[in-house]
């Protein structure tokens with residue numbers, strides 16, 4: 392990818408500037424700035440405790456950051472400063488959806504019901520919160536039909552149409568993960584934030600996940616920000632990788648650039664600062680030159 396194609400510079404959907412999050416004396420995220428390109432798959436990676444989930448919690452309004460600014464620009468041309476919004480407005484107006492590290496489906500509800508619950512807000516608004524909605528007067532019936540169609544579209548896309556009426560809790564683990572992504576997509580987001588979507592998946596499920604995320608990017612035009620430890624997912628499908636260590640950004644670039652960055656290698660191998668130069672030297676020998684790394 393050449394510099395001119397870096398969407399995160401030329402057309403960012405999300406810009407995070409000088410984000411800091413402190414918990415008492417602990418600085419979980421330290422003066423972090425990065426952008427997510429519109430239509431890109433961006434991976435936020437780093438060792439355990441690096442601050443990745445905290446960044447997600449700030450973006451999605453679960454935490455109010457200590458300092459910093461996060462601007463979200465959905466396709467409708469609006470601009471939203473996420474640090475000023477409560478979480479339900481982040482989802483509804485700024486069009487940011489998320490999944491969590493631990494699956495949070497309604498396991499007793501059917502697959503279809505899980506996808507309809509995600510669309511509860513627009514349905515309530517269409518009902519006018521009145522008896523008219525219950526009677527099917529006004530736009531409620533049409534909105535309800537749209538919600539069912541959207542749910543069926545996503546069930547089809549994740550390959551689970553045949554199980555629409557089964558309880559979500561009966562699905563195998565990998566299918567539950569896909570259902571969570573479908574549920575987030577039913578809210579019509581411009582930015583989909585996924586917290587370790589490949590955790591616990593076997594290689595076949597991991598490959599299915601990669602295809603699903605690529606098709607979300609290509610067919611639905613939704614930008615994706617994902618936290619992931621599975622390097623086959625990160626390196627296989629990402630356009631852009633941002634690396635954190637102890638809350639601080641240590642690398643930001645294409646997958647190839649970050650994979651070969653000595654600071655990233657050092658962070659993952661857990662080596663000391665002095666050893667980074669040695670690794671840098673070894674990498675130069677392998678790649679032939681400084682420029683060969685990118």
Ligand SMILES: Nc1ncnc2c1ncn2[C@@H]1O[C@H](COP(=O)(O)OP(=O)(O)OP(=O)(O)O)[C@@H](O)[C@H]1O
Nearest residue numbers: 414417418419437438439440441442443444445446
């Ligand atoms: N609500 C909280 N209160 C206090 N400390 C917190 C809170 N949330 C996170 N932390 C601390 O902030 C640091 C970053 O945690 P975070 O969960 O963001 O890391 P992570 O990179 O997502 O880790 P992992 O890959 O293990 O999920 C850790 O030291 C964690 O203990």
